[in-house]
Amino acid sequence: MAKKKATSRAASTRVQLPPAEVRYAEELTALSASDSAPRPEGWALSPQAVVDFICGSDGVKVGKTKAGARVITEKFVGPRDIVQRCVVTLAGERGLMLVGEPGTAKSMLGELLAVAISGTGSLAVQGTAGTTEDQIRYGWNYAMLLDRGPVREALVPSPVMTAMRDGKVVRFEEITRCLPEVQDALISILSERRLMIPEMDQAGDGEGNSIFAAPGFAMIATANLRDRGVSEMSAALKRRFNFETIAPIADEVRERELVSTRAAALLAETGSPVAVDQSLIELLVTVFRDLRSGRSDEGWQVTRPSTVMSTAEAVAVATAITRESVFFPSGFDPVSRMPGHLLGVVMKDEAKDRERLLAYWDGPVRRRAEDGGPLWKRLVELRGDLEE
Ligand SMILES: Nc1ncnc2c1ncn2[C@@H]1O[C@H](COP(=O)(O)OP(=O)(O)OP(=O)(O)O)[C@@H](O)[C@H]1O
Ligand SMILES: [Mg+2]
Numbered sequence: 001m002a003k004k005k006a007t008s009r010a011a012s013t014r015v016q017l018p019p020a021e022v023r024y025a026e027e028l029t030a031l032s033a034s035d036s037a038p039r040p041e042g043w044a045l046s047p048q049a050v051v052d053f054i055c056g057s058d059g060v061k062v063g064k065t066k067a068g069a070r071v072i073t074e075k076f077v078g079p080r081d082i083v084q085r086c087v088v089t090l091a092g093e094r095g096l097m098l099v100g101e102p103g104t105a106k107s108m109l110g111e112l113l114a115v116a117i118s119g120t121g122s123l124a125v126q127g128t129a130g131t132t133e134d135q136i137r138y139g140w141n142y143a144m145l146l147d148r149g150p151v152r153e154a155l156v157p158s159p160v161m162t163a164m165r166d167g168k169v170v171r172f173e174e175i176t177r178c179l180p181e182v183q184d185a186l187i188s189i190l191s192e193r194r195l196m197i198p199e200m201d202q203a204g205d206g207e208g209n210s211i212f213a214a215p216g217f218a219m220i221a222t223a224n225l226r227d228r229g230v231s232e233m234s235a236a237l238k239r240r241f242n243f244e245t246i247a248p249i250a251d252e253v254r255e256r257e258l259v260s261t262r263a264a265a266l267l268a269e270t271g272s273p274v275a276v277d278q279s280l281i282e283l284l285v286t287v288f289r290d291l292r293s294g295r296s297d298e299g300w301q302v303t304r305p306s307t308v309m310s311t312a313e314a315v316a317v318a319t320a321i322t323r324e325s326v327f328f329p330s331g332f333d334p335v336s337r338m339p340g341h342l343l344g345v346v347m348k349d350e351a352k353d354r355e356r357l358l359a360y361w362d363g364p365v366r367r368r369a370e371d372g373g374p375l376w377k378r379l380v381e382l383r384g385d386l387e388e
Pocket of ligand 1 (some may be wrong): 075076077078100101102103104105106107108109222223224248249258262311312315
């Protein structure tokens with residue numbers, strides 16, 4: 001009976017995606033134990049250890065004791081010097097702006113940096129068309145405000161205010177989706193490192209009317225190049241950020257490995273550990289890269305669809321097809337599922353994208369089939385799945 005209770009409690013506390021600080025708690029402990037380099041004030045790790053946490057320790061075990069030593073996994077696939085520059089920015093007085101196409105791991109990189117530097121990635125504002133200044137600065141608990149006036153306890157701090165007070169990294173997701181006048185609330189925060197609360201001038205409680213940023217406070221913003229542009233940000237705000245452009249993964253082999261390991265990890269997290277079909281991954285990543293770049297490895301021209309063929313979408317397709325193979329194993333042919341999923345990825349904005357996908361089928365896919373690739377032959381047979 002007691003056992004049953006314990007199990008059901010464990011089940012009810014399971015979450016779909018634990019935050020990064022929980023997922024990587026052991027790695028963070030091992031890094032912290034072996035990290036003897038100086039840490040900027042307010043930082044949980046030294047700059048070098050932050051980069052190692054994100055880019056991995058190349059198979060080398062870190063940690064003081066044998067029991068606590070661990071290999072640090074590579075989490076962000078990309079140039080180490082970009083991550084290094086991000087870390088240097090965050091130790092300075094400017095904000096860090098990660099820009100790029102959708103699905104290039106900007107949010108993931110922002111969260112990992114925040115976790116490594118501050119121990120938490122949970123201080124975050126999600127920018128939307130409806131984001132208000134209150135969500136960037138502070139709001140009020142109106143019941144208390146009416147009862148006691150504008151005192152500190154009646155403040156409802158935004159994640160930005162909390163980060164300033166506690167000396168932590170705050171993330172601002174999709175900043176360009178907010179109205180420019182709302183974005184501009186950040187200018188004084190980033191330059192003066194102080195948040196004024198004019199209402200408290202009247203309180204006369206001697207507590208002062210400002211929150212000053214503690215050491216360790218920094219901001220990481222992300223902006224998607226496909227949304228309303230970075231060009232609409234005010235020049236004054238842009239000057240308060242160092243920009244880093246995050247590009248899709250350059251190396252094909254590394255992209256394949258990432259798609260395969262991420263799909264396997266996602267399936268394991270949801271309780272279906274299963275081997276991911278490597279020939280499916282190879283095919284899928286090749287198709288994604290051709291459609292993304294507008295050129296195949298053989299040098300053939302490809303008409304690009306208007307949608308972004310991101311690595312994140314490739315992971316989603318690989319995961320979905322593999323999950324289907326678990327649910328419906330009998331006679332399952334993973335390649336037969338590809339055209340339907342590809343159409344789902346491609347057909348988001350323009351009806352013409354179907355024609356572009358068909359043109360890709362009639363070009364590179366057919367030519368590779370003629371060169372004898374069995375999986376490409378199978379794709380040619382499935383062309384009908386792409387037609388209306
Ligand atoms: N370079 C990369 N390194 C590691 N993972 C990557 C990389 N590129 C894409 N991914 C995968 O893509 C997923 C989605 O990334 P994320 O949501 O952070 O992208 P994003 O750039 O913020 O996208 P969006 O602009 O749509 O918000 C990651 O969880 C990861 O599985
Ligand atoms: Mg994002």
